[in-house]
Amino acid sequence: MKKIIIFGSTGSIGKNALQVVRQSREKFKILGLSTNGDVKTLYKQIKEFSPKYVCVRNENAANAIKCELGKNCKLFKGDIGLEEFSKLESDISVMAISGVACLRPLLVNIRHTKRIALANKESLVTAGELVFNEAKRFNTEIFPIDSEINALFQLLPVTNRESKLNDSFRKIYLTASGGALADYKKQDLDKVSVKQVLNHPTWKMGKRITVDSATLMNKGFEVIESHYFFDIPYDKIDIVIHKESVVHALVEYKDETIFACMYPPNMCIPISFALYYPERFNCEGKSLISKRTRLLKNKNGFSCSFYPIKYNKYPILKIILQSARKKDNSLVVLNACDEIAIDYFLKNKIKFTDITRVIKFIFNRYPSSKITDINDVFYWDDWGRIKTKEYLNKL
């Protein structure tokens, strides 16, 4: 029986992780659950999974739930509580806290668990080197949950047979659906509504990541994740447009052979991979995937298409890839900027195209500096937020 802690259990990934655990009661026991402030959802989860420990970061929300917990469930609250909660010993931790706020609990928790199933992108984008150095130091496995990176993680044993970085290996490709606005013309982007941007064709995800999928900021983040996870240079990482979101990543060799990893677009699959490895979850007869979508048995068949990406169509992606190669504080600053800008956009305070505008503005003006520890990350994160708000409030 493996003990599991889910950081961010009330979000989209957290709920999917609990769906996997729900189907695997004989293998996994929930030890802890954490939320930022959604105590209503957390309370339901506590009733179902009976964790020994829960954590609510928002103190007011924490106080609201406090009296409802029985004496068998210990509550941690606030940032200090989250840090203590991160020190609990587990077999597997699912890291699904959103944004750069995941970084501190992640770095603490690496020392207290055997395996981290990592959904959060921002911690690697802002501090990939720090995270992997700590994981190495404490001999903690990090498994990617993000479908594209998870697909690469599954594919790379093929390449390992011949050492992935020898010259047989040409490139890895991340697939991109192109997001909700793939078919929009440039001149129409000024007018797109929040609803239009949130209407992702294939994946159901959180709001920020859905907006990031439309700008392909998201895909830029995945390029960076791949770079850190597999130690692959940026010029060997490419993107291909694949609207069906069935193939998640491809590995190409110099002899024109390509390996692809595919599964239906449902986050339960990569999550179950990270929890079950080296075994695999058996979907047969289970309701892990609510709608049965076994690709090769669908009587209507299925098809998938691949097109080279037009980088010029995605200015934010271009900037993020430039930024990645700098290996300085720019990714931290731009991530903060993106988060604030999307928040403004979701609140209808700015237009969709203003996200690009402010990212360009900040990228051209930030003072370059090295990231050497976690305090640098938070310093430049704050700096990015302040400068972005200053700019957006003037629009």
Add this chain to the structure above:
Amino acid sequence: MKKIIIFGSTGSIGKNALQVVRQSREKFKILGLSTNGDVKTLYKQIKEFSPKYVCVRNENAANAIKCELGKNCKLFKGDIGLEEFSKLESDISVMAISGVACLRPLLVNIRHTKRIALANKESLVTAGELVFNEAKRFNTEIFPIDSEINALFQLLPVTNRESKLNDSFRKIYLTASGGALADYKKQDLDKVSVKQVLNHPTWKMGKRITVDSATLMNKGFEVIESHYFFDIPYDKIDIVIHKESVVHALVEYKDETIFACMYPPNMCIPISFALYYPERFNCEGKSLISKRTRLLKNKNGFSCSFYPIKYNKYPILKIILQSARKKDNSLVVLNACDEIAIDYFLKNKIKFTDITRVIKFIFNRYPSSKITDINDVFYWDDWGRIKTKEYLNKL
């Protein structure tokens, strides 16, 4: 410098193998070439590749070329010559003799080479166990050239990480284009011409295999090859219709994850894999693939589709899969029957649908018996040929 012998150098696979060697003069040296009787093509190949040894199985043809060879090239002729030729020591042998005639030189050559790049299907269909037992005994690698089996060979390291036969693994899928007659109605098959059957949509191959692609006999053979190559039970091997012939095989896990191996439909790629392994041929800037078809860089993109196979549409395939599970002499008999029937069809002596008719007839009447050695194979091969001719001559 690796010494290579090509058995069947004047056929379609043999020519492709020489095309790979032509692009890799610094790595490979042709030691020997063999043909059944196409001495005109062989002579050109001798002039270009200067082999020390050549073999012509047809004695008349051998005598015709004899006087044209210089003293630096030794000629072997007839069946006895072929057996002596098979005893030459090489680093790699490409086995591209067609039909069951490949079996004897293959079994002899296994003892005298380090690696066999095997294109011939009939030797495994009729005597898979004998071949792999010999290879094990003499520690000889056998690499499949056939694109579907080659793709599986490349894919299975992924599965090996978790032991391919544990219960994580659900199925392997061979792709089938459906052949030249995929879109024909059943009632029209009586009237199809040789030309129509030979018009394969995606692959350029020899005549028999092109007809076998239309009946899917070919795919049945590949199921059997997969069974022997990877020791996978028949109920874990399936077929999926994939018209584009870009994906050659897929491996499916019980968690719905599928791995695919793809390359453009050009035999040079799997041949180069077998010759270069563990390295890979670099296609960049070479003319291995005459028309540049780098899948993920094609500016028009590419797409591929997958449909479950309708087994009822392919009666020969159904029979061959039934036959495979019997583990008796039926595959030998049916292979002989198919070869004769196709020969009659190509000579316009029978209709396309008569191939199915005679295979059904023979399958329902052959006397079941075990295959214990190579003599059994040739006995039942002869039996199948005689009975097939008797039946067809009466039509």
